[in-house]
Amino acid sequence: MTLSDALDDLTPAHREVLVETYFKGRTVNEAAETLGIPSGTVRSRVFYALRSMKLALEERGVTA
Amino acid sequence: MSVYGGNQGFGTGGMGMSGPMQESPVPNEHETVGAYALGILDDAEATVFEAHLAGCEWCAQQLDELAGMEPMLAALADLPGSGTPAIGESLSAKPRPRLVEKLVDEVAERRAQKRRRSFYMVAASAALIVGGPFVAVATNGGGDGGGAENRPLAASPAKEAFNGISDKITATDPTTKVTATVALQKKDWGTGMVLEAKNLKGPLKCALVAVGKNGERETLSSWSVPNWGYGIPDATTEKAKEPLYVQGGAAFQPNEIDHFEIVTFDGKRLVEVDA
Known part of the structure; x- marks a missing residue:
């Protein structure tokens, strides 16, 4: 299990918000505008994306 | 808003x-x-x-x-x-x-x-400030903002708390080479504690346990050690050189504690610090 696997294992929607925010250096609001979805949705997806990644890593013995 | x-x-x-x-x-x-x-x-x-x-x-x-x-x-x-x-x-x-x-x-x-x-x-x-047992050290964590810039972020509050407490005891295990320094503070509710641990090689899961003079054991905190370890003197990254700081508390009064132990989850004792 590597980090990139953990990212790949996310649902497309979850991966997308991480890419559009963190990896592209955009804020939640900027990404929301780009994606055309409410910023609350971006925030929510970012949260669950992080939880999923953390869980996936932990299940494989990687601790953050 | x-x-x-x-x-x-x-x-x-x-x-x-x-x-x-x-x-x-x-x-x-x-x-x-x-x-x-x-x-x-x-x-x-x-x-x-x-x-x-x-x-x-x-x-x-x-x-x-x-x-x-x-x-x-x-x-x-x-x-x-x-x-x-x-x-x-x-x-x-x-x-x-x-x-x-x-x-x-x-x-x-x-x-x-x-x-x-x-x-x-x-x-x-x-x-x-809001984290339950961490209330124990909140008063020590707030004062010192200076010099915090280069510390690994997650470790800073515990490290600041550690530096703010003068009553410290330390020991290094001759076999495992793990060094533990425990900073103690008497509290109304018992004993507040911040641990500094060095030479902890990962991956590992361990806990800090206080052993009372009456033989009772209380776990003060537990954590996992990443592969790169904590407080490894000859490490190539700053992250691995940085000691681990964790904080916790015990119901024991300080004078009721005989010693502290860092133990792994599978029961191995890494270091013992006499109180």
């Missing part, structure tokens, strides 16, 4: 919202902690969230758990040969080859420090 957007977005996550987290949906406001942990809120939102965080134990706990994800994502983004936007696009488009074996390196660390550091520093203080 409506920066949280009311309930918008809650339940509108589409397919992305499926999964185990659905079992315990949390109000929208709290979900902001994820974006905060990554430093992707704008300043106004971050400020509003910090106000919420200061009074929300759940968010403090979540922040504590999620803070480690940011360096990991930074390591991903800093993969050699890829600019951040480029990697972003390829990540969204298709699965990537297995490129990251080493989770955190100095590049990632530098990157993490560049990003919105002030968020974490404030967040860490807030977590320290």
Whole structure:
């Protein structure tokens, strides 16, 4: 299990918000505008994306 | 101010919202902690969230758990040969080859420090104040802001607390070479404690246990040691050189404690410190 696997294992929607925010250096609001979805949705997806990644890593013995 | 957007977005996550987290949906406001942990809120939102965080134990706990994800994502983004936007696009488009074996390196660390550091520093203080047992050391964690810049972010509040307590005891185990220094403070409720541990080689899960003169054992805190370890003197990265700082508390009064032990989850004693 590597980090990139953990990212790949996310649902497309979850991966997308991480890419559009963190990896592209955009804020939640900027990404929301780009994606055309409410910023609350971006925030929510970012949260669950992080939880999923953390869980996936932990299940494989990687601790953050 | 409506920066949280009311309930918008809650339940509108589409397919992305499926999964185990659905079992315990949390109000929208709290979900902001994820974006905060990554430093992707704008300043106004971050400020509003910090106000919420200061009074929300759940968010403090979540922040504590999620803070480690940011360096990991930074390591991903800093993969050699890829600019951040480029990697972003390829990540969204298709699965990537297995490129990251080493989770955190100095590049990632530098990157993490560049990003919105002030968020974490404030967040860490807030977590320290509202975090249950951490109340024990809150008064020591607030005063010293100077010199915190170069510390690994997650370790700062405990380290500051450690430095603020003068009553310390230390020991190094001759076999494991693990060094533990325990800073103690008498409290109305018992004993407040901050541990500094060095030469802890990962991967490992361990706990700090106080053993009373009456033979009772209380676990003060537990943690896992990443592969790169803590307080490794000849390590190549700053992260691995940095000792581990953890804090906790015990119901024992200080004079009721015989000694402290760092024990692994499989029962091996790494070091014993006489109180």
